[in-house]
Amino acid sequence: MLQSPLPVFMAGLKMGAWVFFPPVVDPRKLISDLGRWSQIARREGLLALEAQLVTVSDPFVVKGLQLLVDGAEPERLREVLEVEISAYEAKLKLASKIWESAGGYSPTIGILGAVMGLIHVMENLTDPAKLGSGIAVAFVATIYGVGAANLVFLPVAKKLLASIGRLVTIREMLVDGLVGIANGDNPRIVESRLGGYFA
Numbered sequence: 001m002l003q004s005p006l007p008v009f010m011a012g013l014k015m016g017a018w019v020f021f022p023p024v025v026d027p028r029k030l031i032s033d034l035g036r037w038s039q040i041a042r043r044e045g046l047l048a049l050e051a052q053l054v055t056v057s058d059p060f061v062v063k064g065l066q067l068l069v070d071g072a073e074p075e076r077l078r079e080v081l082e083v084e085i086s087a088y089e090a091k092l093k094l095a096s097k098i099w100e101s102a103g104g105y106s107p108t109i110g111i112l113g114a115v116m117g118l119i120h121v122m123e124n125l126t127d128p129a130k131l132g133s134g135i136a137v138a139f140v141a142t143i144y145g146v147g148a149a150n151l152v153f154l155p156v157a158k159k160l161l162a163s164i165g166r167l168v169t170i171r172e173m174l175v176d177g178l179v180g181i182a183n184g185d186n187p188r189i190v191e192s193r194l195g196g197y198f199a
Contacts, residue, residue, distance in 0.1 A: 004098055011091075012098035019156055022163045025170050027198040031191055034177035037065070038187035046071065046182075060084065060171060064178045074182040081175045089168045096160035103153035110145015114138045173197040 001009050040048050050069045056062050063084070067077050117138025124130040173194050180190040 003101060004094075008094055009098055011095035015092075015095050015160055016099070016156060018163050019159050022159075023167060025166045027170060027173065027194075030170060030174060031177070031194045034174070034181070034194060035187050035191040038177075038181045038185070038190045041068075041181050042184070042187065060088075061174060064174060068178055068182055072182070074179045077182055078175055078179050081171075081178070085168060085171045085175070088171070089164065092164045092167070093161070096157060096164060099153050099157035099160060103149040103157060106149035106153055107142075107145045110142040110148075113141025113145065117141055169197055 004012070037049055037052060040052070046068055049065055053062055053065055053069075056065065060081075064077070064081055067080060072080070115138075117134065117140075121131060121134035121138060124134060176197075177190055177194050180193065
């Protein structure tokens with residue numbers, strides 16, 4: 001909480017749900033849509049794609065299609081959308097980093113717990129019967145700290161990064177498809193090239 005702005009921290013906590021309910025990524029549907037849009041563009045021209053804008057809910061896809069309809073040059077289209085992808089990826093990675101940071105701090109907190117427990121043990125040196133249980137309790141804190149880091153926080157961080165990678169890849173795939181449409185590539189070639197992203 002201390003190292004992250006509150007909105008980033010809250011976004012990271014919400015992302016924790018992705019461990020059990022990851023964002024749905026359907027590359028086949030996107031490839032199918034891009035193939036259909038490519039056929040429409042070849043038959044009727046890029047302006048005909050304006051009618052497809054109302055059928056799309058993702059703002060990133062809408063922006064890409066709008067740039068295509070507006071006649072943006074392929075390289076300019078790629079440049080604009082890749083800047084947005086970079087910002088999107090950076091924002092998600094920043095939010096997911098709170099889990100990685102928790103994994104880094106957790107063993108330290110465990111060690112602090114162990115040291116505090118041992119300090120308490122030192123207070124009871126005159127009573128040997130309490131030493132064994134006191135030391136055991138002190139080391140339990142270390143187990144919790146290391147266990148939480150390696151069994152919870154770090155695996156969550158890795159899983160979130162994998163989900164972010166899939167989301168970024170599908171956006172890159174979209175950009176590649178839109179640039180192919182802008183270049184006037186054959187719809188089959190567009191679909192075939194995009195199939196390699198999630199092969």
